[in-house]
Amino acid sequence: MNSLTTSATSAFRGLSLALALSLAVPGIAHAQGLFDPVVKVNGTAVTRYELDQRTKLLRLLRAPADPARLARQQLIEDRLKAEAADAQGITVDEEQIRAGMENFAAQGKLKADQMIALLERGxxxxxxxxAFIRSGLIWREVTQTRFGAQVKVSEADLARARAAITDGTGVRVLLSEIIIPFQGRGEQQVMAKAREIADLTSTSAFSAQARQFSATPTRDAGGHLPWQPVTKLPPVLRPLVLGLAPGEVTDPLPLDGAVALFQLRDIEETDVAQPSYSAIEYAAYYIPGGRTQAALSRAAQIDAQTDTCDDLYGIAYGQPPSVLERGTKAPGEIPNDIAISLSRLDPGEVSYDVTRANGQTLVLLMMCGRSETGADAPLVATEGGESADGEPAAQDDTAQLSQQIAARRLESFANGYLERLKSEARIIEY
Structure with a gap:
């Protein structure tokens, strides 16, 4: 929506060193075919080594798709983006790459060096x-240079966007879900099963798999969820769901210690206003034991004893402060597994299908409330707990809405351009 300390020269030196070592020790690289091409894009090769590395990277980043398939697609697109940049004389330097690394790592509250170390361990x-960061930076420059002047946001555009947020027709979806924990089965086995399920087109077959494998409260109902506005879905899930036809299933979506799949059963447009949300307030109470019967029983007991998020303070009284967390976050800041669980809840409702600490801690989540986006909606609280001054906040909302409209338009131009490059390219897959 998504660690480059070295430039293309450094990357080349690293690969050259690996090649040199493979020549010094006969058969190592050649036996494995690490540097054999798996794809050629207009004559430029993507090697098996690059594909393997990008696949590992996407798996570690928990990309919302099959990592191997997405890696191949991205690397093909990277070659096309690099060609487009060369044609326009666009480059990025070491300083820009380092800044890109820091920005990317900061999304996970890390420094670039910390993220690099974590990735290297993986x-x-x-x-x-x-290379991953460099490609993104180059493409941003390419699209801004090529289409930036065409992207303008007028007052009429802003008015239409506000109307769509508050008064417009909406889309709601009917989904089924399966969430399979890695614990007890192993990640590789679970991902293999998830890829099988992703190929299903029968709602009854998907429901049968949900009853057998899913760890969600909807398991006994075959994974069936009620109708819900698409605006309540987590940001990571919306584009995946809206890209489906009824009966189709999303690619496996890696979560923290689990994998999720969603099947679209039906979709419809309504005349009922369906607001979007700028902030979600929720509480998380941590129960030792993971998905053991004792921990699940404790969660059910807390559910029966509480009606609001404030009630959880009484449950946590006398325990370490870390046992209960409560806060307000923008939807995009919430971890995907928690966001998916919260999307099923109304204020005061709880779920307990998320774990932490490698499955050893059960997380009881309670929805406290959602703040709607729009002129009459509550403002998002600051870290100090107070709302910002009304007028500056309104100006910020207008600027943010304008930026969102411009970004969507620029993305549309960029996607169309990339599709044209693909259609004109000579792509050979081995």
Whole structure:
């Protein structure tokens, strides 16, 4: 929506060193075919090594798709983006790449060096992360240079957007869900099963899989969720769901210690106003034991004893402060597994299908409330707990809405341009 400390020169040196070592020790690289091409894009190769590295990177970043398939697609697009940048004389330097690394790492509240170290522990080189960031920076410059002047937001555009937020027709969806924990089965086995489920087109077959494998409260109902506005879905899920036809299933969506799949059963447009949300307030109470019967029983007991988020303070009384967390976050800041669980809840309702600490801690989530986006909606609280001054906040909302409209238009131009580049390219897959 998404660690480059070295430039293309550094990456080349790293690969050259690997090649040199493979020549010094006969058969290592060649036996494995690490540097054999898996794809050629207008004559430029994507190697098996690059594909393996990008796949590992996407898996570690928990990309919302099959990592191997997405990695191949991204690397093809990276070659096309680089060609477009060369044609326009666009480059990025080491300083820009480092800044891009820091910005990317900051999304996970890390420094670039911390993220690089974590990735390297997962088998992803710094050069691979650098290439990933570099491609994004280059494409941003390409699209801004090529289409930036065409993207203008008028007062009429802002008025229409506000009307769509508050008064317009909406879209609601009827979904089924499956969430399978890795614990007890192993990540590789679970992901293999998830890829099988993703190929299903029968709602009854999907429901059967939900009853057998899912760890959600909807398991006994075959994973069936009620009708819900698309605006209540987590940001990561909306584009995936809206890209489906009825009966189709999303690609496996990696979560923290689990994988999720969603099947679209039906979709409809309504005349009922369906607001979007700028902030979600929720509470998380941590119960030791993971998905053990004792922990689940404790969660059910707390559910029966509480009606509001304030009630959880009484449950947590006398325990360490870390046992209960409560806060307000923008939808995009909430971890995907928590966001998916919260999307099912109304204020005062709880769920307990999320775990932490490698499955050893059960998380009881309670929805406290949602703040609607729009002129009459409550303002998002600041960290100090007070609302910002009305007039500046309104100005900020207008600027933010304008930026969102411009970004969507620029993205539309960029996607169309990329599709044209693909259609004109000579792509050979091995």
């Amino acid at each position: 088998g992803v080189s710094e050069e691979t992360f650098a």
